[in-house]
Amino acid sequence: MNPRRQKRLVAVTAFVLLLGGAIGAMLYALQQNIDLFYTPSQLIEGIGKDKVKPEVGQRLRIGGMVVKGSVRRAPDSLKVSFDLVDTGPIVTVEYEGILPDLFREGQGIVAQGVLVDKTTILASEVLAKHDEEYMPPEVAEALKGIKHVPPSQLYKESDKGQQP
Structure with a gap:
């Protein structure tokens, strides 16, 4: 050469x-x-026909509705834990920090964190939706099966004149 x-x-x-x-x-x-996105059902049951589940220690995002009556706050710190649900199983989210102003029970949220065990997530960030009609596209797609009635549709036609 x-x-x-x-x-x-x-x-x-x-x-x-x-x-x-x-x-x-x-x-x-x-x-x-x-960070892969999961719903509580997908986290417990797996995704796809192979039922692939995340591994303990994996970073992920999870979205769902905060279960009413499930918010537990530590009296001496900013630690809070709450349960999330979509259409089936319940997953516990643990978080240390100040929650968003719009966070409340029955509210749709997205939490980002690490899977501690198969039903517990240690969150590093919690995001709440910004108004009653908005839902992140991933959460809306995952929660299609849930019947959600927006608060604006709770009033009957005859009550609309009396609404504040």
Whole structure:
């Protein structure tokens, strides 16, 4: 092989190796930032026909409705735990910090955190929806089976004149 072709071959090989290394490093870095979205039913029963469940220690996001009467606050700290539900099983979320102003029982929320065991999530962030009609697209898709009546439709036509 002549020296000119040998130099090109070394240069092309080095370029391919560097490009492959850069892509590998990017994928490794992104892997740590991927948070998959689950509902309580999907978390317990699994996703897809293979029923794939998240592993303990995996970062994830979970969305559902806060069960009424399930909010428990620690008297000496900012620790709070509450239950989430969609159409079936209940999952417990533990959080330490100040909850959003719009957080309340019966409210749709999305929590981001780490799976501690198969029904408990240690949340690092809790997000509440911003008004009574809005729901994140992932949560709306996952909760299609739940019959949800917006508060604006709770009043009868004859009561609309008396509504404040």
